[in-house]
Amino acid sequence: MGKLLDVSKAYISMLEKNKNSRSGKPIAPSTAIFKSVANLYNISLDDLLKQLDDEQPITLDVNVIDNGINFSKRVGVQIPILGSVIAGTPISAIEDILGYEEITLELASTGTFFCLKVKGNSMEPRLFEDDIIVVKQQPDIESGDVAVVLVNGDEATVKQIKKADNGITLIGYNVAVYPPTFYSNEDIINLPVTIIGKVIELRRPF
Template identity: 55%
Template sequence: MKTNREVVELVKKLTEEQNMSMSELSRRVGIAKSAISRYFNGTRELPLNKIGDFASVLHTTPDYLLGIEYEPPTPQGLKIPVLGTVAAGIPISAVEDILDYEEVPQSWESQGEFFALKIKGDSMEPKIDDGDVVIVRQQSDANSGDTVIALVNGDDATCKKLQKTENGIMLVSTNPNYLPMFFTNEEIVTKPVVILGKVVELRSKF
């Protein structure tokens, strides 16, 4: 917060910038010109109860004149559940196997529904390790090259790279010890193979 002298100097500066004479300032604020002169030369302090009048006339705010700064409120993020398993036929929102919660930006709220999944196994090493958490946007399709969460034959959800072909799709591990899983267009329907969402962020655990 500014001292009285600093407030007066700011009032003087704004008055000059707005090409306002002391007489005009006196008339608009409703204070005698002689009193304003004493404020300006430092022989009298500017009363705090007059700050609002000066602020209004000078097209600013009392807080600005006084140098009061407020910390902007910290935006609250969205809490999304970290799931351990996802079973076939159960909507994500109904899964009760919640291990924890992760926070994502509030701005994501307009981009769809999100959940997090704790990774099991080493098939996506070296980038994604056992125990890491991935943030997933729920969607039933994705592009080739996307990392997705998929359900195969009703088993637990698996994290893989998606590759599309004319005849079907491949779910590819980044760990070379695991062979790609290929599914024909027919198998996608009959097994079934269901994409639950696209991985949009990795949160490694140390």
Template identity: 45%
Template sequence: MLRELKGMSQADCAKALGLDRTTYVKYENGGSVRRNVEKLARFFNVSTDYLLGNTDNPADPAPAQPPAQKVTHYTYRIPVVGRVAAGQPILAQEEIIDYEYIDERLHKGGDQYFGLVVKGSSMEPTIHDGDTIIVRVQERVENGQIAVVLVDGEDATVKEVKESEDGLTLIGHNAAVYTPHFYSREEVEKLPVRIIGRVIQSISKF
């Protein structure tokens, strides 16, 4: 981790960057860094592309090619809804409250995406009340990944997922609000408990 290489605590980095600690922790936990990406890149002496996940090489990229050789990547518009019910994002025109844009290369793989406005503080400090999450539609996620999960046919919840032979555990990062909740295999089938998609990005609205 870049911070550990500098031998600094989260609080020290936040102070040096002029950020509050909650915002900095969110960046380390996968939150969108676009708002402060240039500041973070200078502080950690890496490229902005590295922080944005566009490259695995932390070094500054080679000089840009002339405009005639530059490859342009376009964005793909996805709908943002206020809630997800009955296992599907509500995409009727009157239910769409906003739009967000993702790299078109993500969509070319055939995956489907939607945005969802988070309500509640159970995932703080990773995801805050009012944040917009970008969700890739899929029925399974790896342990430790954050997913949108439908429980008992009600509106979906956003939680870290841990699956075992015995069942499924939903974990909120704010234990004071939401303690881990375990669902047995029988409950997963009968309620049901169903994963709708994986959260790939969280966007804060300032």
């Protein structure tokens, strides 16, 4: 259903529970979502709205009107904030979910995304403990990128990656806590060292 509506499974879960996982308040889908659901089940929007509870909140859109209702504003996609990422566990199957962040549909259409809560201070002063980072899930990155990496099957760590012909170096900006660590091509295979995704955004409350 998430794929058909172009939203995340996490957002579908919130719709089913009628609860925003961050605020604890009832979820307020947009009119665009209601129209998409009605189309999915081949019923009219009017029939779908008649089935709603009288207190169901609805987010109205504000740009182009279609038969009295605006459907032009696109809904963001909710992605999970994970407390940890462990080797061998698909991101979609991880149950250690601390909450959700929203990304645009345009960004969500480019791949699979999740958020991770930063632990420790090895990346200070760029990243601090409890910061939320948005990660695009991918098995490789460019040299110089900041990535989420698994070493020896342990919990994921966030480090800058420097590539070389004979291996990679994981760099923590706080070298007093985490000096640069080199892993040879053999280490990458045998330990293993696995890139989970690229850090593309930092979410930090003011």
